Amino acid sequence: MTTQQNPTRYVEVIQAQLQSVLGNIPVYALMNRNYATEGSGFVTWQLRNVHQPVYTGTTQSVKGIDRPTFQISVFAQRANAALTISNTILQSLHGYSGMYGGSGGIYVAKTDILWLYNSYDDKLGLYQIFLDATIDIPT
């Protein structure tokens, strides 16, 4: 038996954890990146795939754990800055097991980061790197 988790908590702790890892680099949840101009780079993220597998029977609480993914988008005016930010995320969070959002947050058993691809947007003048982070949450 397990409980259905509340995605609101995920959102709160992911924001807090990314900000904790990246220090002075701004972290935004779903902001309109076209208005962001930070020269040294910034990061946005969005949550998806919130899903606990449902097992047999009509009792709603027979479920497995949640393994949601949040996509991290890194932007910077210089490629090196974007790569450095992505490396900071990899070094800090890939394989990370512990609290997200500090002592009042959520315990995450595993963080698995997939560095997806890099790109450049000539209209924005921004280098971009996209990473997928999957987190295992005991329930």
Next chain:
Amino acid sequence: MALPNKVLPGFSAALYCQPTSSPTPLTTSALSTVASVAAIAVSGNLLPVEAIPAFGQDDAVASFAIAGSRQSDKIPVQAAPTSMTITAAWNPADSQLLLMREDAKSGVIDRTFVISATDGTNIVYYAFNGRVGEFKIDSAPGAEAKCIFSVHPRGNQYGWSNNA
């Protein structure tokens, strides 16, 4: 009410087991009595299993061959209830899974298990007495840890009923 009169989704099946560490299993006649069986099929006795494996009776035949005859003869015999290997998401503190763990440790505790399947109104029950013969944890890291246990039914101790 009667038997569910629909083709049921596999999802609609659920597994329950008698509570307490030293249960008194139902008698053979009670295993076919809905009042006895339905009393076990309550939410507090639910086992949080992923899927219900095949249940019912094994195929059992006696084959006879007589020298010189062209064909052997396959004669069905009374078939034993099917053993069930069950996978559940493992919560180490789940009270029902702890019963399975201790039953496996003992090996000689007879307990009544009930499988129910419903169309939303009517319920069909399959009840049997069995012992737990295996209890393993699979901690493959791609999903939740799984608890795997096998229930071996006692011969002739099963019954079908419905909430008619």
